[in-house]
Amino acid sequence: MKIKAALAAFCCAAAAFAQAADMPKAISITYVKAPFNLQNIVMKERGMLEEAFKQEGVEIKWRVINSGAVQGQAMASGDLDFSAVMNTASLLMAAGAGNPIAVATGVAHPKEIFAIVGRPGESLSVKDLKGKRVAGPKGTVLHQLLVASLLKEGMSINDVEFINMDPGAAMTAVLSGKVDAGLLAANLVIKAHEAGAKTIATCEGYVEPNLVMTVRKSFAQDYPEAFRKVVEVNRAALEWIRTHQDEALQIGAKAQGVSIDDAKKLYDWSNFYDTLTEADIKGLELDQKFLIDNGMMEKAVDVRSLVLPEAMK
Structure with a gap:
């Protein structure tokens, strides 16, 4: 019995080690409150990522980088794993400059914001x-x-x-x-x-804005389980917001330094979502054409290759 118990304990320890080996020691992700990134705010303030990775002992490193261009540069250097919120104009320009970046999941379609x-x-x-x-x-x-x-x-x-x-x-x-x-x-x-x-x-009548969560491509390839878990937590944050809207608005209002009424207005303007569709792909293609035609982007990229399969599931 002692041998069986020891063997079972060894197997459990080996499994835990294997699981830990498939996880990074730390995950670097942006904390971007503006314009009104409620998923990002809720995810951080409620410690949702920390709780999700607690068992694996993965450290969550929050970084305040508001500029999409700087976020892309940080990903290119390997200093940043996830941008919790990036507009697709910044995404396309970063990708066009050769930065290894991809869409992990959707965030918002905020025309009025x-x-x-x-x-x-x-x-x-x-x-x-x-x-x-x-x-x-x-x-x-x-x-x-x-x-x-x-x-x-x-x-x-x-x-x-x-x-x-x-x-x-x-x-x-x-x-x-x-x-x-x-x-x-x-x-x-x-x-x-x-x-x-x-x-x-x-933006009404001019631009179809799309905010997305992006990931460093090599991170998604090297740590697929961790990548999927971050996406799941981000989506869980949106679900929690929808089912606990009053509490979520209080968190958002405090983080942004606005009234509850203003937080509600910003929430309504944001049009939060999570799963991308073919319409989003088409929007990226149109945005890329616009950016190139107007000298804001030099090199075209394969837009569909920028959107990971998990983003559309």
């Missing part, structure tokens, strides 16, 4: 932006929105004085009158409105 906002006291149209100073983050869906809206009015990015600036700084510049318009998102749009600024355009 991104906007071009004019300075207080003025009611501008897209046409009125000609010759004006516009501030916002380059290489993002907001940049894409500006280019698309100008193009629809027969203009190009060269018809405005575009200043590369993160959204928070852009809001400050707009409200102080240092620029004529800013590319803002989520609670920054709400705050700008409260200060008297008016929206010039949202």
